[in-house]
Amino acid sequence: MAVSSLFVRNLPVSATNERLEEVFSELGPLKKCFVVKEKGEQACRGFGYVAFSMEEDSRKALKETIKYDGRKLSVTAAKKKAYDKKKEGGTEPTPKEQKTKELKNKNKKARLIIRNLSFKCSEEDLQQVFSKFGTVLEVNVPLKPDGKKRGFAFVQFKNILEAGKALSATNMKEIKGRQVAVDWAVAKDKFVSTVKASPGLVPNLLPRMSRQIVKERMKRRGMTLKRKMKQTLITVMLDLMMMTTKMKMKAMTAAKMMVRNQFHWLLPSHYVSVFMNLLLRSPLKGHPPKKNPQPSDVREGKTIFIRNLSFDTEEETLEEALLKFGELKYIRIVLHPDTEHSKGCAFAQFKTKEAAERCIAASLDESENGGLRVDGRKLNVVLAVSREDAAKLKEKKVKTHTGTRNLYLAREGLIRAGTKAAEGVPAADMAKRERFEELKRLKLRDINVFVSKTRLCVHNLPKSVDTKQLRVLCLKAAGGGRDARVVECRIMYDRKPQGKKVMGRSLGFAFVQFQEHEHALAALRYLNNNPSVFGPNKRPIVEFSLEDSTKLKIKEMRRQKNKHHSKQAQQEKQQKLHKPAPDPEETDIKQFSGFRTTAEVEEVELPDGKKRKKVLHLPSHRGPKIRYQHALPHPRCTLPKKSVLSPHLQVKKKRLRNKDEDKFDNLVEQYKKKILGDSGKAKVSKMLKKKKWFCS
Known part of the structure; x- marks a missing residue:
């Protein structure tokens, strides 16, 4: 029995990991060495564990007597924890544990496996790539025992929708310069159970194939496998060749999963498909078993x-x-x-x-x-x-167009240079078509713009064609039957008429709206690029019209508003018509008959308690009627005018002077008086007085 870990007892309370390592390292190199301490304290519990790198050193330690600071130690082989026994002999899991397990398994459904991964790709790189599609809970890149990457990884998403979105977007795309294969991750226990269930061999049903034949088949297809892979794949293939049809399909699924999940970093992706083709083409003896009809309810x-x-x-x-x-x-x-x-x-x-x-x-x-x-x-x-x-x-299911913008109709009637339909078309007409196509593409960038199914736009019309002629032409192009009906036909004219004409010149294009899409389509296909309509040098350019949904909504609202107003006006008109007309004789009498009295029905209570009818008195007003509101002028509300004084009565405002300037002027005056005196002042003023040019 292999022994590598030892259980050491009879250690002192002061024992440490370092000292225990010194004692046992004399026997050989150690893998790990530690003493078991009291929880939350530094005191040793009296035992520890020692693991040697080599099994021979462990056996040597069991035979020898080892002392720790003069204290003899008891050394025995360490026992493994009985996980399996606990699981088999233990009680059933509690509801809480069962619920946690189910939740964990449910969350694992949103897990992807990324194969053929570059060895340079790290977990951070995968996190950055896949976080665009949703919440990434975990990224795991498995490693080999020597620390090198295995070439595949697992990415755990929050839910299945996000994982599905990431799968469709990243499968067969490059990550870190290498094309990867992304698929749903399968639980390990299911994979193992599938592989275990597959080898149900039936040797007598299918002929055995030697390993040499399988190798030759692989070489024929150019498969150069690594030495590690050859024996595994050949064994799987030989097992599959000896199964019944039903078992073979199950085993092929297991083999496919095994190749993808276990050996994909050694085997290129196209080898897997070649390998599976070889399995499918294996010879069978006899006829395949008949399928039992499944009952249908x-x-x-x-x-x-x-x-x-x-x-x-x-x-x-x-x-x-x-x-x-x-x-x-x-x-x-x-x-x-x-x-x-x-x-x-x-x-x-x-x-x-x-x-x-x-x-x-x-x-x-x-x-x-x-x-x-x-x-x-x-x-x-x-x-x-x-x-x-x-x-x-x-x-029977036919794919129907479900878009609301009818973008597929934008290509109807398209004529490209170099095609058969463009033969004989003038260069000017082709230039117009290219320009209209570019304009159409620019307009269709707006999501509010859509292609009408019943309205046509007709370009390249001669100036002489009027609305009536165009309507007849379109009805004829639509088939000319009774069902074909043109709702609107409008040629666009210049707003400024020339000379004495009522309307301006034709702009060379028009809009024609049919009641049904079929008639509009038939008219387009007949008129578009037809040299027999206006001549070979003036061919009509017909396409489905582009409409703006926002403007159409405004137009519809305006139409409904006008309809409401017209309906209201019509109701008022009807009310006036149904109103009884006044008697003409009575109207004439009113004009000259004067004041008209009405019989009073009110009663007046007398002092003795009796009642009598109210009697009208004589009118209090006599003479001509004067309407004061029209006779007298209305008093105007005038604002009081400001009184303007004569210039000599106006009081001049005193100019505010600076105090410093006044002080300076006073000081100058004082010095003048001291120097010149009063007489000197008069002389100076006389000298300063200038003479006029006309004075001698």
């Missing part, structure tokens, strides 16, 4: 097919939602055969046909909160069909 009308399921929905959750319609026989969520992930659809069978009908009727509710919902997704429920009918439906 869909004819009873009790089985339903459910779509738009969440990838995380479990069968138990779906069962709770369906049980309110009736009892169920079974529920099966459709899984992908390789990854075992949900495909987003399921089958369910009720015990009665009425329950299935109730479920389908409930799912057809189109209200906001109606329908059948599970995990926040509205389910699409229909009656299930047999496999044969499903295959027929798949064949």
